[in-house]
Amino acid sequence: MPRPLLLASASETRLSLLRNAGVQVTALPARIDEETIRSSLEAEGAHPRDIADALAEMKARKLADKHPDALVLGCDQVLEFDRRAFGKPASMEDARQQLQMLRGQSHRLLSALVVYDGGKPVWRHIGRVDLTMRHFSDLWLEGYLTRNWDSLRHSAGGYKLEEEGIRLFSAIEGDYFTVLGLPLLPLLSWLELRGFIDA
Numbered sequence: 001m002p003r004p005l006l007l008a009s010a011s012e013t014r015l016s017l018l019r020n021a022g023v024q025v026t027a028l029p030a031r032i033d034e035e036t037i038r039s040s041l042e043a044e045g046a047h048p049r050d051i052a053d054a055l056a057e058m059k060a061r062k063l064a065d066k067h068p069d070a071l072v073l074g075c076d077q078v079l080e081f082d083r084r085a086f087g088k089p090a091s092m093e094d095a096r097q098q099l100q101m102l103r104g105q106s107h108r109l110l111s112a113l114v115v116y117d118g119g120k121p122v123w124r125h126i127g128r129v130d131l132t133m134r135h136f137s138d139l140w141l142e143g144y145l146t147r148n149w150d151s152l153r154h155s156a157g158g159y160k161l162e163e164e165g166i167r168l169f170s171a172i173e174g175d176y177f178t179v180l181g182l183p184l185l186p187l188l189s190w191l192e193l194r195g196f197i198d199a
């Protein structure tokens with residue numbers, strides 16, 4: 001039987017991807033201190049994959065505790081480079097340094113999903129995309145940051161693929177929706193399998 005989804009996320013991108021796919025979804029951001037949690041997990045030696053999964057679960061659980069009968073989706077995206085985990089840039093300088101570090105290199109985006117139903121975790125998935133950045137010039141980078149800061153500040157990698165962020169790359173291997181922060185196809189398949197959306 002179709003069931004509405006509670007999205008434990010402040011991400012406009014995730015909400016619009018789900019709505020555009022025809023999923024009946026309500027967004028109720030689960031405010032957790034991601035930076036502190038990410039840093040402490042990393043200090044304990046957690047792999048970026050496990051950090052993304054843990055953060056997604058914490059967001060889902062926080063909302064599921066308040067809505068124990070609901071179907072709740074928590075999400076988190078982490079950029080993995082050199083075995084380190086990065087989130088959204090805190091400032092334009094942060095974004096500049098991160099993009100200069102990634103220039104000419106390959107990094108991985110990990111997008112984790114955790115679904116709670118009846119107050120318990122019932123499904124989880126991590127999407128992975130490998131992205132290679134071209135050797136863009138510092139001059140081009142300054143223009144990119146000035147033109148796009150208001151938008152890219154909300155993205156884990158410091159870029160929005162569907163906007164000018166595509167100009168950072170020479171190669172991308174993986175699913176477009178996973179780059180945007182929501183591995184949509186595996187989620188829709190699971191929702192269909194469980195009868196929560198029409199198949």
Ligand SMILES: Nc1nc2c(ncn2[C@@H]2O[C@H](COP(=O)(O)OP(=O)(O)OP(=O)(O)O)[C@@H](O)[C@H]2O)c(=O)[nH]1
Pocket residue numbers: 008009010011012013014029030034075076077078087088154155156157159160161162165179180181182
């Ligand atoms: N539109 C767009 N959004 C992107 C892209 N890459 C990453 N993002 C967004 O970057 C954000 C990743 O940070 P997260 O901490 O996972 O999510 P958030 O936006 O803080 O929202 P919460 O789920 O409430 O934590 C998500 O909102 C992603 O949708 C992209 O290429 N395009």
